[in-house]
Amino acid sequence: MRTSRKGSVEMPAFVRQLVKETEKRVSSFFKGGRGGAAEGEQTGEGEKEEVIPSPYLDRPVLDKLAEEGCARWGLTYALGSMQGWRTNMEDYHNCVPQLGGELADWSFFAVFDGHAGSTAAQHCSQHLLGHILATGGLGPEDDPDRVKGSLTEGFLQTDKHLHAVARREGWERGGTTVVSALISPYNIYFANCGDSRAVLCRSGQVCFSTEDHKPYSPLEKERIENAGGSVTLQRINGSLAVSRALGDFSYKGAENRSPNEQMVSPEPEVCVVERSPADEFLVLACDGVWDTISNEELCAFIHNRLLVCTDLRDVCSQVIDLCLYKGSLDNISIILLCFPGAPQLSTEALHQEAELEDLLESKVAEIYDELCARGEDPDLLAVLTILASTVIPGLPPGGGIQSKRNCIISAYYQQREMHNPTVPNATEGS
Incomplete structure (x- = not known):
């Protein structure tokens, strides 16, 4: 039957938070690459130049249909x-x-x-x-x-x-x-x-x-x-x-x-x-x-x-x-x-996945503490950048570090809440 x-x-709230923190950079990139005058801007001859609308948003629509x-x-x-x-x-x-x-x-x-x-x-x-x-x-x-x-x-x-x-x-x-x-x-x-x-x-x-x-x-x-x-x-x-x-x-x-x-x-x-x-x-x-x-x-x-x-x-x-x-x-x-021959749930693979996520959480904590010790602001992008250059064994084949970014972002906000409990946790709410 x-x-x-x-x-x-709904996309997890902490992913929305990442987008919020990066959208200004992305938006600036798109707006700067449109070529031509901004809307209503005068050209050298005193005439308005036609504006080609960007095919991109300032922030992505992250809701999924399933x-x-x-x-x-x-x-x-x-x-x-x-x-x-x-x-x-x-x-x-x-x-x-x-x-x-x-x-x-x-x-x-x-x-x-x-x-x-x-x-x-x-x-x-x-x-x-x-x-x-x-x-x-x-x-x-x-x-x-x-x-x-x-x-x-x-x-x-x-x-x-x-x-x-x-x-x-x-x-x-x-x-x-x-x-x-x-x-x-x-x-x-x-x-x-x-x-x-x-x-x-x-x-x-x-x-x-x-x-x-x-x-x-x-x-x-x-x-x-x-x-x-x-x-x-x-x-x-x-x-x-x-x-x-x-x-x-x-x-x-x-x-x-x-x-x-x-x-x-x-x-x-x-x-x-x-x-x-x-x-x-x-x-x-x-x-x-x-x-x-x-x-x-x-x-x-x-x-x-x-x-x-x-x-x-x-x-x-x-x-x-x-x-x-x-x-x-x-x-x-x-x-x-x-099809009926598709891979089935594996106890060994689940164990390896859990070990990988534990490792990622510990790496995020180490990077966060190191940046704090140096007096630097441990913002999310800094943590992601450092982690991306770190050798992490056991990442999903074909996916790499990008496929575990949601786990990394969640771990980051856990650290931020531990270091500053007054800051709202981005994994909560909408």
Whole structure:
């Protein structure tokens, strides 16, 4: 049976405190890098220069959306999503652990990463699966060629329908990348359109990953130029950073060319991987994840986290925090799918995790006391900087010191409260 739980998950207060202490530096960086005059500032000719709004906030939105569920054949999954530093949340998703009817043992999951608005991502998240199913190519016989054809046709029909909606409603700007996984009893079908990515971990190693569709890739660049476009600054016409997407109709107007021959193609790259008992987990994520962590690092990190955590929503939350701390400035969304062969809770790993956190707490105390003894202000950033240059054994593979920053921040505020009990503890309250 399918189960599902959704809701907003609050970021711990001590993480908010860290953001509060660093936001001025980050805000100054973003504002200083916008180029051009400030709003209302006069140019040399006495005219106002046009201001390009920053795509970033002065402080990130840290609240997380979480969802979890399971399918009757043994799949469990969780979703984690956060707006982060972006001015708007443009990510959407679709999680259907059981398709129903004769496809009751099939599952479908997808991440949609919108750009220049969220309209395309929202629309496609609601309609893509329906268009795929409408092709009639999915069935108990699980014919790979028919299924792959259905996925491709489903994407093309979704784009066609989206274009009709855009014309009717008077908008053509904006689009969305899509990465999806259709799981049958025998195969996993990957359909990727853009630079979101899917990674399959088998026997503790990366077994398969989709390829990002970037304008500077040779075949993509050739198509773009044949359609009358150019690739400048690794972007189509110096603007769009992906070469395949649903929507983006201003890049799809080349006459006498099919949809998959336009500057931006809606055609997904579809791959099929036969399932194995050694399959552990599958990750679908937007580029807000992949911009900061490699396939191998994320596979190692999640493998390690599953040994110490049974709540998949918490694992997704830890991945989001890790990407944020490693510098991701984008919306961050991840779907984690665990197969029956996924790593299980380990007593030894739990013991090692506890020892690591004890070690980190003692290191923070040592650094805090040393800074106080030197008459220096032991602010959080100073403690984090010193600790980052310290050799710490046993850190989670693929995550490093950034993956334990929440533990470090909590330990820091414990020290601050011990040294100055009158200062409110940032781990308490909102």
